[in-house]
Amino acid sequence: MLIDKFISEIESKRNCAVVGLDTQYEYVPDKMKKSDPIESIWEFNKRIIDAIYEIVAVVKIQIAMYEQYGVAGLDLFYRTSHYAKEKGMYVIADVKRGDISSTAVAYSKAFLTRPDIDFVTVNPYMGYDSIKPFIDDCVKYDKGIFILTKTSNPSSGDIQDLIADGRPIYEHVAIKVDQWGKDYVGERGYSFVGAVIGATYPEQAKKLRALMPNAYILVPGYGVQGATAQDAAAAFNRDGLGAIVNSSRGILLSYKKHPEIGLEDAIIQEVIRMRDDLNSAIRGDKK
Numbered sequence: 204m205l206i207d208k209f210i211s212e213i214e215s216k217r218n219c220a221v222v223g224l225d226t227q228y229e230y231v232p233d234k235m236k237k238s239d240p241i242e243s244i245w246e247f248n249k250r251i252i253d254a255i256y257e258i259v260a261v262v263k264i265q266i267a268m269y270e271q272y273g274v275a276g277l278d279l280f281y282r283t284s285h286y287a288k289e290k291g292m293y294v295i296a297d298v299k300r301g302d303i304s305s306t307a308v309a310y311s312k313a314f315l316t317r318p319d320i321d322f323v324t325v326n327p328y329m330g331y332d333s334i335k336p337f338i339d340d341c342v343k344y345d346k347g348i349f350i351l352t353k354t355s356n357p358s359s360g361d362i363q364d365l366i367a368d369g370r371p372i373y374e375h376v377a378i379k380v381d382q383w384g385k386d387y388v389g390e391r392g393y394s395f396v397g398a399v400i401g402a403t404y405p406e407q408a409k410k411l412r413a414l415m416p417n418a419y420i421l422v423p424g425y426g427v428q429g430a431t432a433q434d435a436a437a438a439f440n441r442d443g444l445g446a447i448v449n450s451s452r453g454i455l456l457s458y459k460k461h462p463e464i465g466l467e468d469a470i471i472q473e474v475i476r477m478r479d480d481l482n483s484a485i486r487g488d489k490k
């Protein structure tokens with residue numbers, strides 16, 4: 204099962220950090236900027252992937268950053284996912300889809316039938332029939348999903364924290380994630396039905412971790428959004444597994460903090476710093 208192989212790869216690299224390829228033209232170093240933004244971003248993405256693929260298991264590609272450039276941007280999204288996959292990386296398409304079942308079937312087909320995409324993020328607001336097509340395709344094509352549960356943004360509480368039947372909505376979502384994923388637990392004890400929990404909400408993450416012990420959790424919010432490795436650690440199980448932690452701008456823009464070294468060295472340095480920071484918070488490894 205994909206989720207078992209995914210866990211083995213994270214273990215063998217000793218790295219639960221996800222590099223978020225939320226690339227925009229503005230992020231490309233001036234020296235690398237060409238007149239064509241698409242080709243500039245492509246060069247940047249390729250150099251990042253080449254720099255990290257031996258030490259990082261997973262990339263998350265945020266589709267919105269590519270869609271803003273129209274059809275050429277979408278083509279770049281897939282060129283990037285294809286390139287990362289060719290280098291042996293796991294690819295999360297951060298697309299946050301969710302719609303009535305007939306439309307969800309099409310959304311799922313768009314991503315989960317592709318060999319270059321392993322996971323997608325989905326939005327549970329419309330309920331089980333909007334999620335089931337993705338689960339069916341996960342079974343058929345050996346893929347996985349991360350369901351938005353408690354998101355990292357400051358306003359996530361506007362709706363997710365409202366109390367229904369005595370508990371916040373995000374806890375109800377976690378209970379559903381647990382139920383929906385129970386039949387799909389692999390050899391390592393984790394399901395391909397996972398969740399998204401922001402590192403910016405560590406107290407909530409502890410409770411949510413207990414409510415869905417078999418879910419793999421995608422944890423955004425580390426770095427630029429202000430969460431620390433200690434915050435992110437709340438989403439992990441005692442086995443040191445159960446979560447992956449994303450950083451996008453913190454890694455993509457790390458070259459600005461280290462103008463004295465080249466792009467690749469700056470990216471590698473930041474990825475290693477993040478990996479060691481997380482391993483120290485999760486399992487007490489020495490930094």
Ligand SMILES: O=c1ccn([C@@H]2O[C@H](COP(=O)(O)O)[C@@H](O)[C@H]2O)c(=O)[nH]1
Pocket residue numbers: 223225265297353354355356399400401423424425426427428449450451452453
């Ligand atoms: O709750 C959520 C869900 C998704 N995201 C996405 O993760 C990255 C975070 O980028 P940073 O630059 O590391 O802040 C981005 O793609 C978001 O859309 C999230 O932040 N929070």
